[in-house]
Amino acid sequence: MKKLIVVALTLFVGITAFSQELDLGVKAGVNFANISEANNLSNKTGFQAGVFAGVKFGDKIGIQADVLYSQQGAEFDYGKFDLNYVNVPIVLKYYLVQGLNVQAGPQFGFILDDNIYVDSLGTNSINANAEKSDVSGVVGAGYDFPFGVRLDARYNFGLTDVSKDDNFKGKNNVFSVALGYSFL
DSSP: OOHHHHHHHHHHHHHHHHEEEEEEEEEEEEEEETTTTTOOOOOEEEEEEEEEEEEETTTTTTEEEEEEEEEEEEEEEEEEEEEEEEEEEEEEEEEEEEEEEEEEEEEEEEEEEEEEESSSTTTEEOOOOSSEEEEEEEEEEEEEEEEEEEEEEEEEEEEEESOOOOOOOOEEEEEEEEEEOOOO
């Protein structure tokens, strides 16, 4: 255990020493989610909120990891499919000019809650039998404003099926817009 702590501290100090800029902050935003390959489903609007940490190497390259609570799923005629995740996207950021950047990387999601509400009031729910984890790809763009303000727009395309049920296959597709603030 002591070796692991020493290795982690060495990596953190090394990355910090070679980086120009360290970002730590909070972010929140809106999700527009759906499930691909499923019939008669429409977008579900939800929110996301969490923290981020990033490191910028030179003027052009950075990396950022987030830990986000994320409401996802889809809606159908008489109900909705609710999926609540803790998502951990890790994106490489390439800065085009000033604060404008493009982003790409993987995202790892861990299910917190999965329900299907089968009435228009959202009171009758059944377990959705969702997979415990979700892997997605992330692409997007962002702008790092002066004074710590961050704006991101991302599209997450699912790589793994949402449900364990063989009769219901589909992958998460989420477009999100988030506003953040960096303390450093």
